[in-house]
Amino acid sequence: MSSTDHTAPGDDRPGDSSGQSSGQSSGEPSGTVERAFRAALYDTADAALDTGASLLAADRAADAELARRGADFVATAWRRGWQPADLVRLVRRELDDVHVGLVSQLILTQARDDRARGRRWAAQLAELSAETPPAPVTDRFSHATTVLELYRLLLRLPALEPLEEREPHRQSSPGSHSRMLTRIRALLAKAEATGYPQEAEALTAKAQELMARHSVDEALLDAQATAPDAPGACRIGVEPPYEQAKAVLLNAVADANHCRAVWNEPFGFSTVVGFEADLESVELLYTSLLVQAQSAMARAEAAQRAGGRKRTKTFRQSFLAAYAHRIGTRLGEVTAAAETQVNDELLPVLASREVAVTAATDRMFPATVSTRLRGVTDEAGWTEGAEAADRARMRSRPRLP
Template sequence: MSSTDHSSPSDDPSDSPSGDSSGDSSGTVERAFRAALYDTADATLDTGASLLAADRSADAELVRRGAEFVATAWRRGWQPADLVRLVRRELDDVHVALVTELIRTQARDDRPRGRRWAAQLAELSADTPPAPATDRFSHATTVLELYRLLLRLPTLEPLQEPEPHRQARPGSHSRMLTRIRALLAKAEATGFPQEAEALTAKAQELMARHSVDEALLDAQAPAPDAPGACRIGVEPPYEQAKAVLLDAVADANHCRAVWNEPFAFSTVVGFEADLEAVELLYTSLLVQAQSAMAKAEAAQRAGGRRRTKTFRQSFLAAYAHRIGTRLGEVTAAAETQVTEELLPVLASRVVAVTAATDRMFPETVSTRLRGVTDEAGWTEGAEAADRARMRSRPRLP
């Protein structure tokens, strides 16, 4: 697990979207931006909001400029889910609704960007309610607060979503994902640890088979696919332990994960089928871990012991550590199952993923878990990991 340093954006107004100030509406927007966007004082924010609130003719120009800010974020390597996640963490729900609407507006004039991008847009449309009605001054204040944040976005590593060079077997991919999602959903919903373990193990077995099938098909293609990358949110609280868990799941599925702590996500690099497995499995394990932690806390309280943040941090850290250990053991045991034909195929994919990661992140640093001091939390977390995971997973390296 690693974190990386990112370059800071320029605060020079010339680096931000600019409009024609010859008209009255664009002139109002320019004056409001000069007052509010390049200074963080509340007084200047009020000045800019007052200018915008007083000029209804500036509304369309303000939306257009917001869409330009969004387009600039895409050029800096951000994606829709990244942007919404940051706004949700730094600002309020009303800002989330506003940036979501701006993303939708910008998308109408944007170029096609791949399956993952389209899925993020669809999820935004389904999950985000519209912004509530408010007075013009409050709305203008909200807009300027959001634009301040968008203006100062740093540049992220661009994510490539390579187009596959071969056609998947008709319907096989979607059917497999449907089965895996159904198994993991049942594992998350059941109150019986043994049943959750069996369901999760079966899901992993399907993932393993699908991954190997994809590797063999790719090796036979005239132009093999290249690794891609995706970002997965690693949200506070206890984000360090969550990043360790994601790192363990990524490693077991032939992927590499690099954690960006300041912006609460990890970038996972790997081949498409493996990236999907990581997303599904990490999400499910996190749900199972949180459910197990809630039960452990209830048991501790029933015994008269008050549980704290330290208990929860230690619980999740132990859970992640134990998951990583067991995954490593299973991977080592599965190496003996690899055929002579399959070894060079999988080895070449490991090399490709490592090379892609090194290109994207030439400089990374390791980090250590903090705040893991509660013995009861560690013990409970390790036991929960044992219940959640894989008794006999036929995972190939």
């Protein structure tokens, strides 16, 4: 499993507003905001935060300027390579629910004047719009404190690798792509919902079969196109707890679907590089396998408690680590078997796509380090996790054209 670190840029501070308002009088709204920012944003002490919040709470005329600065912070985050889901994920990890609601509102407000940025970006905005509740009513000092705490975090965002969403240049036939994804989602949803391991295995295997066929179809069409597609990238959240094991699972799913995953532990996501159809497969399959793993772990813990054994954090960590390891092994076997079934004419096409994905990953992440799993010490957890992975395994794909 590969991971990478990021460093913060030296300049580009949206809180300064390019110096446009620093010379205005303190009686104007922008002057109040500037004084509050100087007091609170660049000093992490609680007393400094209280001073800034008091200034803002006392000046209602500064509210619009304060909100405008928030939109500026969001726009700066986009220039630094962040996306809506990344920003919300970070705020959720570092601050509280009220801050999550505030940053969600800022993102949606800024999006009204923003340019179109691709299908995934639009989907993230739509999800935010559906999930963001109305802002709670609080006193002005508490609200100003929340705003400044959020802006402190946004001010210090480091630069991330910019992602370019690759829309396919061509489509196999009208609606075929969406119909395929609908079928795959339906199969995986049934696999997650069933309480019978064998049924879940069969449903997941069928979904993987469709993913494999779809990937091959896309490769063939791309090889015949006058303007072949290039690999793109997306970020997938890898949330605590047990994020190391989850990152290993995502890495295994990415490898099996001709993609590469690089884990960013501090910010809770992996960047997956690959062709668009394969990226979609990784997103769907990883999410489904994670749901199945968590359900299987809950059943294993219940059985252990019934037997008089108390389950611990080390059991869960070992369970998910074994699940990820075993899934990786079995997916590798399935991938190897599938490659032996591909016609010779298709092998150079698939090989060239593998090379393109590897090259794109190396360009985005020229320096990565390997990470070893920690805390895998519970033998029962490991055994139960490996058995759960076997129940979720993918059977060999049928012969491909």
